[in-house]
Amino acid sequence: MVVILKNNPDEGQLQSLIHWLETKNVQVTQSLGESNHILGLIGDTSHLDMDLIGALDIVESVRRIQEPYKKANRKFHPDDTVIEVGNVTLGGDELVLIAGPGAVESEEQILQIAEVVKAAGAGILRGGAFIGRSSPYSFQGLGEEGLKALAKAGKSTGLPVISEIMQISQLDFFADIDIIQVGARNMKNFDLLKELGKSDKPVLLKRGLSATYEELLMSAEYVMSQGNEKVILCERGIRTFEDYTTNTFDISTIPVLKKLSHLPVVADPSHACGRAALVVPLAAASVAAGADGLMIEVHADPAHARSDAQQQIAPAAFAELAETVRTIRKTVKPE
Numbered sequence: 001m002v003v004i005l006k007n008n009p010d011e012g013q014l015q016s017l018i019h020w021l022e023t024k025n026v027q028v029t030q031s032l033g034e035s036n037h038i039l040g041l042i043g044d045t046s047h048l049d050m051d052l053i054g055a056l057d058i059v060e061s062v063r064r065i066q067e068p069y070k071k072a073n074r075k076f077h078p079d080d081t082v083i084e085v086g087n088v089t090l091g092g093d094e095l096v097l098i099a100g101p102g103a104v105e106s107e108e109q110i111l112q113i114a115e116v117v118k119a120a121g122a123g124i125l126r127g128g129a130f131i132g133r134s135s136p137y138s139f140q141g142l143g144e145e146g147l148k149a150l151a152k153a154g155k156s157t158g159l160p161v162i163s164e165i166m167q168i169s170q171l172d173f174f175a176d177i178d179i180i181q182v183g184a185r186n187m188k189n190f191d192l193l194k195e196l197g198k199s200d201k202p203v204l205l206k207r208g209l210s211a212t213y214e215e216l217l218m219s220a221e222y223v224m225s226q227g228n229e230k231v232i233l234c235e236r237g238i239r240t241f242e243d244y245t246t247n248t249f250d251i252s253t254i255p256v257l258k259k260l261s262h263l264p265v266v267a268d269p270s271h272a273c274g275r276a277a278l279v280v281p282l283a284a285a286s287v288a289a290g291a292d293g294l295m296i297e298v299h300a301d302p303a304h305a306r307s308d309a310q311q312q313i314a315p316a317a318f319a320e321l322a323e324t325v326r327t328i329r330k331t332v333k334p335e
């Protein structure tokens, strides 16, 4: 971090700033120019509040030269993080397909689709139980009952399960859920993130609708700062001016996050485009770009799905998708 001081800074204030920085375990170097007086801060500056320093009378501006996230940063953790869930690993050699319906609709429905996606090669079963819909009049999910049905389908097929949590008070219901999903709209629910940081369950963190890569990584940092380092990042499209698709799928996210961070990166083309016909090509592109996994909404009867019917693909399309992405993966990452 670099602190640029105003001309002729007050010596007393300067010394107290330097002293304060040193108490924060940061080494300070000074460079005195004709018109500029600059402090170079060396060490871990991730815990320093830039705005606080920038607001001081003697300070002109503050610039970070290092990313503010540390635990999620590949610079401090060069090796890929590999997260084991049941008998699959995310971030390692395998490409993991997370598949299932948008919402758990009944015990029979989730069990049936679990068997279908497993047969096609899915490694993890998804199903929303607490689902944040854009309209309060849309199906809101089966809640606790939905989670129980999902866990049961997971047990009977041997697939680990993932579902979205909306608020901290729901955490007790997730005892039998293997991965906790934080939805795009909750990416900045810092209290929720901190609480999940105290859990030992992997957390799949979706990128917010208007979040930058750094903001997504700072949200991952919130979870990791509390001790839970099992975070999976997920690109699910962002809001742009385009309205043909629900969101705009930002393919750059995948290689950028793989470069900036050691955490596994999953892509969710279903929510990114909101159109079943686009799911297979976007899934293919994600794997080509280096995604460690895909999250795909699959429904036995998409036309009658109780949530997001237009974006769920039928079992046959999922089987085609699985085959396509397996071939691409072999080219991108030969074994």
Ligand code: PEP
Pocket: 102, 128, 132, 164, 182, 183, 184, 185, 206, 236, 271
């Ligand atoms: C979901 O996965 O069902 C979901 C609601 O996703 P997102 O938070 O990305 O909209």
Ligand code: MN
Pocket: 102, 103, 128, 271, 297, 307, 308
């Ligand atoms: Mn959904």
